[in-house]
Amino acid sequence: xxxxxxxxxxxxxxxxxxxxxxxxxxxxxxxxxxxxxxxxxxxxxxxxxxxxxxxxxxxxxxxxxxxxxxxxxxxxxxxxxxxxxxxxxxxxxxxxxxxxxxxxxxxxxx
Amino acid sequence: xxxxxxxxxxxxxxxxxxxxxxxxxxxxxxxxxxxxxxxxxxxxxxxxxxxxxxxxxxxxxxxxxxxxxxxxxxxxxxxxxxxxxxxxxxxxxxxxxxxxxxxxxxxxxxxx
Numbered sequence: 604x605x606x607x608x609x610x611x612x613x614x615x616x617x618x619x620x621x622x623x624x625x626x627x628x629x630x631x632x633x634x635x636x637x638x639x640x641x642x643x644x645x646x647x648x649x650x651x652x653x654x655x656x657x658x659x660x661x662x663x664x665x666x667x668x669x670x671x672x673x674x675x676x677x678x679x680x681x682x683x684x685x686x687x688x689x690x691x692x693x694x695x696x697x698x699x700x701x702x703x704x705x706x707x708x709x710x711x712x713x
Numbered sequence: 714x715x716x717x718x719x720x721x722x723x724x725x726x727x728x729x730x731x732x733x734x735x736x737x738x739x740x741x742x743x744x745x746x747x748x749x750x751x752x753x754x755x756x757x758x759x760x761x762x763x764x765x766x767x768x769x770x771x772x773x774x775x776x777x778x779x780x781x782x783x784x785x786x787x788x789x790x791x792x793x794x795x796x797x798x799x800x801x802x803x804x805x806x807x808x809x810x811x812x813x814x815x816x817x818x819x820x821x822x823x824x825x
Contacts, residue, residue, distance in 0.1 A: 648816070699761060700761060701746070
């Protein structure tokens with residue numbers, strides 16, 4: 604079982620600021636990395652995927668991957684109250700099995 | 714359907730009873746997953762099915778839990794002799810590619 608570690612938070616940021624979320628994983632053979640967002644009482648939804656070292660940007664979201672350090676992060680720029688949610692880091696190897704972290708709860712203060 | 718469909722959305726049962734939870738994945742998705750999420754906790758992997766391959770049952774917490782997927786589509790998760798610690802939201806997801814899961818709304822199980 605791949606272990607995926609996240610700071611549980613809560614992470615509180617003012618509206619318009621950058622929220623920075625971190626995730627580390629134990630299996631050096633991991634190949635695919637994902638960020639899911641889960642609103643309270645709802646199911647997770649995929650917001651970002653990253654497969655190679657470096658940065659990947661999608662709108663206000665940037666995922667960063669460093670395989671040597673076994674570290675993946677998510678930056679949320681210009682944070683909005685609608686970004687308040689729990690963000691789950693997920694990791695998989697060369698199969699379909701996906702391991703999730705416990706999630707980081709983000710609160711954006713208006 | 715457009716998304717992953719799960720039923721029932723809520724189930725309250727008495728300790729010791731059996732329950733069945735159903736998942737109808739997105740058409741064309743070959744992979745189907747069951748996860749469990751207890752209140753305030755992360756997602757606990759239970760089982761996944763990939764095409765016609767043998768399922769990965771490594772996450773099932775005990776032999777009271779079983780799952781099947783008929784015809785490569787609909788899946789049923791069965792919990793026998795339910796215990797209070799089985800209370801959780803059971804999430805089903807399907808996928809066409811590695812890691813890109815689409816989740817259903819979940820089945821909330823409460824064992825009294």
